[in-house]
Amino acid sequence: xxRAGIDVGGTKFLGVVIDDDGTxxxxxxxxxxxxxxxxxxxxxxxANDLGSHDSLGVGVPGLxxxxxxxxxxxxxxxxxxxxxxxxxxxAFGAAVPIDNDATCAALAExxxxxxxxxxxxxxxxxGTGIGGGIVIDGRLRRGRNGxxxxxxxxxxxxxxxxxxxxxxxxxxxxxxxxxLAHIAREALGDRPRSRMLELAGGxxxxxxxxxxxxxxxxxxxxxxxxxxxxxxxxxxxxxxxxNALDPEIFVLGGGLAATPDLYLGPIRTWFHELxxxxxxxPHPSIEFAQLGERAGAIGAAMLGAHH
Amino acid sequence: xxRAGIDVGGTKFLGVVIDDDGTxxxxxxxxxxxxxxxxxxxxxxxANDLGSHDSLGVGVPGLxxxxxxxxxxxxxxxxxxxxxxxxxxxAFGAAVPIDNDATCAALAExxxxxxxxxxxxxxxxxGTGIGGGIVIDGRLRRGRNGxxxxxxxxxxxxxxxxxxxxxxxxxxxxxxxxxLAHIAREALGDRPRSRMLELAGGxxxxxxxxxxxxxxxxxxxxxxxxxxxxxxxxxxxxxxxxNALDPEIFVLGGGLAATPDLYLGPIRTWFHELxxxxxxxPHPSIEFAQLGERAGAIGAAMLGAHH
Numbered sequence: 335x336x337r338a339g340i341d342v343g344g345t346k347f348l349g350v351v352i353d354d355d356g357t358x359x360x361x362x363x364x365x366x367x368x369x370x371x372x373x374x375x376x377x378x379x380x381a382n383d384l385g386s387h388d389s390l391g392v393g394v395p396g397l398x399x400x401x402x403x404x405x406x407x408x409x410x411x412x413x414x415x416x417x418x419x420x421x422x423x424x425a426f427g428a429a430v431p432i433d434n435d436a437t438c439a440a441l442a443e444x445x446x447x448x449x450x451x452x453x454x455x456x457x458x459x460x461g462t463g464i465g466g467g468i469v470i471d472g473r474l475r476r477g478r479n480g481x482x483x484x485x486x487x488x489x490x491x492x493x494x495x496x497x498x499x500x501x502x503x504x505x506x507x508x509x510x511x512x513x514l515a516h517i518a519r520e521a522l523g524d525r526p527r528s529r530m531l532e533l534a535g536g537x538x539x540x541x542x543x544x545x546x547x548x549x550x551x552x553x554x555x556x557x558x559x560x561x562x563x564x565x566x567x568x569x570x571x572x573x574x575x576x577n578a579l580d581p582e583i584f585v586l587g588g589g590l591a592a593t594p595d596l597y598l599g600p601i602r603t604w605f606h607e608l609x610x611x612x613x614x615x616p617h618p619s620i621e622f623a624q625l626g627e628r629a630g631a632i633g634a635a636m637l638g639a640h641h
Numbered sequence: 642x643x644r645a646g647i648d649v650g651g652t653k654f655l656g657v658v659i660d661d662d663g664t665x666x667x668x669x670x671x672x673x674x675x676x677x678x679x680x681x682x683x684x685x686x687x688a689n690d691l692g693s694h695d696s697l698g699v700g701v702p703g704l705x706x707x708x709x710x711x712x713x714x715x716x717x718x719x720x721x722x723x724x725x726x727x728x729x730x731x732a733f734g735a736a737v738p739i740d741n742d743a744t745c746a747a748l749a750e751x752x753x754x755x756x757x758x759x760x761x762x763x764x765x766x767x768g769t770g771i772g773g774g775i776v777i778d779g780r781l782r783r784g785r786n787g788x789x790x791x792x793x794x795x796x797x798x799x800x801x802x803x804x805x806x807x808x809x810x811x812x813x814x815x816x817x818x819x820x821l822a823h824i825a826r827e828a829l830g831d832r833p834r835s836r837m838l839e840l841a842g843g844x845x846x847x848x849x850x851x852x853x854x855x856x857x858x859x860x861x862x863x864x865x866x867x868x869x870x871x872x873x874x875x876x877x878x879x880x881x882x883x884n885a886l887d888p889e890i891f892v893l894g895g896g897l898a899a900t901p902d903l904y905l906g907p908i909r910t911w912f913h914e915l916x917x918x919x920x921x922x923p924h925p926s927i928e929f930a931q932l933g934e935r936a937g938a939i940g941a942a943m944l945g946a947h948h
Contacts, residue, residue, distance in 0.1 A: 397918060397921055397922065405918075405921045405922070406918070406921055453785070454784060454785045468885075468886075470777055470782050470784075471780070471782060473778070475777050475778060475886075476887070477761060477777075477886055477887025477888065478760070478761045478887050478888060478889040478923075478925070479887055479922050479923060480887070481887040481922055482885065482886050482887040483885070484884040484885070484887075484917055484918075485884065485885055486884075487884045487917035487918075488880075488881040488884050488885060489797070489877050489880060489881060489915060490796070490797065490799065491798070491799065492797065492798060492877060499917055499918065501915060501917065504917075570796050570799060573795075573796060574795040574796060574881065575885060577791040577792065577793075577794045577795050578775075578789065578790065578791070578792055578795060578882060578885065578886075579775075579782075579784055579789050579885075580783070580784025580785050580786055580787070580788040580789040580791075581784065581785060582785040608796060608808060610791055610794035610806055610808070610811075611704060611712075611713070611791075611794075611806065614704055614712045614713055615704065615712070615786050615788055616785075616786060618785070
């Protein structure tokens with residue numbers, strides 16, 4: 335079987351064709367067009383350009399219902415209530431499963447990535463925001479409406495930092511990319527002597543996640559402290575998920591997974607510190623994702639076999 | 642089939658025999674004895690006293706492994722690493738499934754209570770602490786080690802109020818019985834004129850949950866405010882679980898379920914307020930449990946069919 339999958343991102347489409355082992359045979363990229371009609375057209379074109387395949391699946395950012403309707407997407411302007419499942423199924427004369435991009439990434443990491451051979455896995459994608467997917471008792475679980483895994487909007491600080499979603503204190507304001515920069519700027523307010531500030535051209539307001547990462551890699555003490563505090567925020571959300579779901583493994587993906595060495599130590603240490611009854615249970619392992627930016631497309635290709 | 646179930650509480654055992662419809666045919670209570678050996682003996686005696694039955698299941702407070710070992714229990718003095726499953730199976734010459742008491746309650750409410758006919762249900766027991774159980778895709782889910790549903794120790798306030806578990810800011814410090822009293826005492830600090838204080842004999846330190854409930858039932862404005870604030874804390878944890886799991890129904894049980902009218906309004910209002918993307922999804926319903934204090938024993942009796 336040759337299975338095609340397309341991951342729709344805010345800036346680009348990534349399409350792959352995989353074989354039965356999940357090995358990528360073909361890979362194509364396209365810029366994401368603007369508007370729902372152009373989006374559907376470009377998806378059809380890209381699927382054709384991927385060459386002959388036996389099935390197609392698509393991952394999209396945002397809230398996707400179990401029947402493949404994209405309710406809304408913060409990263410796709412003008413896209414609302416788009417019945418992508420029906421549109422693509424009509425275009426190809428065959429069912430085209432659609433799911434949330436982080437759910438697709440979870441599926442791929444579970445099948446052929448860091449969560450291979452696990453039965454109870456939680457994937458958390460740490461990027462600009464936080465998303466994820468859940469495997470329980472050997473199956474991907476989507477929830478009643480398909481919206482399970484919206485971990486980024488778990489409230490971890492009542493009356494905390496404002497979130498673009500309209501609420502306050504959402505986990506992704508602290509434990510995703512923007513959280514890292516925020517912690518760094520706060521730390522620099524007290525102690526401005528840091529390589530982070532140099533890398534940002536001397537302006538605290540311009541300090542971003544990559545400056546923290548680079549400074550920490552170079553051994554800057556304040557940057558390492560910032561990474562530690564950030565690791566605590568990541569761990570706090572993981573602990574909440576562990577107390578609720580008791581998984582055997584957490585797989586961390588998204589942009590931050592590009593530099594796992596920096597984060598893994600602090601996250602694991604804080605996880606142990608914050609978990610309920612840590613001495614009475616085997617701890618879930620915490621690993622970084624293995625499939626990189628292709629995870630979403632590979633998982634999309636696998637949707638047909640897991641829907 | 643006549644199925645027997647025993648719910649082991651900190652102060653009493655409650656044993657039932659149910660028929661295939663979950664109707665209670667027999668009910669017995671005993672004081673909880675002290676120490677692990679007395680506990681096992683008393684369980685055997687009570688099971689025999691329940692009369693002829695085809696199966697037995699037992700619910701216990703604390704962390705229970707999937708093979709029926711009670712790792713530890715804050716409510717049963719001296720009980721640690723008690724292999725209750727093996728002990729009782731040996732005594733009766735048949736497998737005796739053991740599970741966490743809140744998990745048993747969830748099973749009962751799902752099968753014959755407020756969650757009847759649901760496929761994705763989360764039960765949350767609001768008592769002295771908070772426990773719970775999870776049904777996903779029509780099955781009870783226990784997690785890798787059997788410890789799923791320990792909702793009370795999800796951290797909702799980093800560096801918050803100390804919890805006996807050794808960590809800080811656990812949900813059960815805010816949204817269970819002790820949380821209600823805590824909120825009331827705080828409110829009384831600013832505005833001491835309240836029926837709550839009268840009911841507590843004039844001492845702020847003696848104000849407990851039942852005083853708040855009674856004062857609120859009588860229409861005391863401050864008590865109603867306290868209930869509203871408390872409802873927000875309950876809703877916050879439910880929202881976090883909804884963002885992660887997207888269930889179709891929450892069932893709220895435990896001691897607070899005795900006066901649902903007081904709490905349901907505030908909890909539902911705050912849930913809507915705090916949920917991510919509330920306008921884009923059907924909301925889970927939020928209902929109070931229907932089986933009262935027998936839920937644990939009824940669910941224990943049902944374990945055999947769901948293990």
